[in-house]
Amino acid sequence: MPLDFAGKTVFITGADGGLGRCLVANFAAAGAQVIAATRSGAAARPGLRTLALDLTDPASIAAAATAAETVDILVNNAGVNTNGRMFEPDSVASATAEMAVNYFGTFNMIRAFSPAMRTRRQGAIVNILSILAHVNLPVCATYCASKAAAWSLTQAARAELSAAGVKVYAMFPPVLDTVMSAHIPGPKMRPEDAAAEILQLLRDDVEDGFIGAAKDGYARLRADPKAVEKTMAGRIAS
Numbered sequence: 001m002p003l004d005f006a007g008k009t010v011f012i013t014g015a016d017g018g019l020g021r022c023l024v025a026n027f028a029a030a031g032a033q034v035i036a037a038t039r040s041g042a043a044a045r046p047g048l049r050t051l052a053l054d055l056t057d058p059a060s061i062a063a064a065a066t067a068a069e070t071v072d073i074l075v076n077n078a079g080v081n082t083n084g085r086m087f088e089p090d091s092v093a094s095a096t097a098e099m100a101v102n103y104f105g106t107f108n109m110i111r112a113f114s115p116a117m118r119t120r121r122q123g124a125i126v127n128i129l130s131i132l133a134h135v136n137l138p139v140c141a142t143y144c145a146s147k148a149a150a151w152s153l154t155q156a157a158r159a160e161l162s163a164a165g166v167k168v169y170a171m172f173p174p175v176l177d178t179v180m181s182a183h184i185p186g187p188k189m190r191p192e193d194a195a196a197e198i199l200q201l202l203r204d205d206v207e208d209g210f211i212g213a214a215k216d217g218y219a220r221l222r223a224d225p226k227a228v229e230k231t232m233a234g235r236i237a238s
């Protein structure tokens, strides 16, 4: 069933981030009632219904989940990327921080918000992952691992919630022109364009959505699954 956003209540995490702001704008423009969750609790734009949410704090998630009864679509968008390699001195701390938000944050939000959706036998959960859920780039090794874990969890959630009429979507963006990837040279997708594409994929009921250049990237990965690994090994060795 294609998703229609008019009159739906959409809860978006990381709503003041680069992609989050664009998702807020696009869902609002499509007629949705948006609940914006930001870590600070500050509104991502004037007049927006906003609440404070720290995904690393179980009490904060529990407080946010008091809104769950009214939520039709949960968008797990917040994310952390420390851009670290696995043998750096602080990589355990980096990996822990990324897992805390990208994996456990998503995990705990699904656990907190899905019971109300199950009861109403309707709803949708949208996990913003990354093309790097499908391949590891050693320059951000621990981030990739956290997104792969979140993708694995997404598959479990989809199977668990399917019979209750709750849809679970995975969105895989390419590099985006946001703070998270500010240090990366080369072409980047505008978050406005990524958000628009995400909404269209949801309207079209595409469960696994590859955004922009991620579509071609994923096709190349499927054709030669070890290509990136070999290329990176060659680069690191040289």
Ligand SMILES: NC(=O)c1ccc[n+]([C@@H]2O[C@H](COP(=O)([O-])OP(=O)(O)OC[C@H]3O[C@@H](n4cnc5c(N)ncnc54)[C@H](OP(=O)(O)O)[C@@H]3O)[C@@H](O)[C@H]2O)c1
Binding pocket: 013, 014, 015, 016, 017, 018, 019, 020, 038, 039, 040, 053, 054, 055, 056, 076, 077, 078, 079, 080, 081, 101, 128, 129, 130, 131, 172, 173, 174, 175, 176, 177, 178, 179, 180, 181
């Ligand atoms: N940028 C890319 O190249 C790229 C590519 C593929 C996928 N993605 C994914 O797209 C999503 C959005 O990323 P973005 O590019 O918009 O990055 P961004 O601008 O850095 O936004 C990330 C958002 O996550 C929030 N966040 C971080 N830790 C949090 C916590 N503990 N609790 C609640 N919120 C927290 C941040 O809040 P604060 O501002 O308070 O820190 C911020 O609003 C992420 O899941 C990211 O992994 C990004």
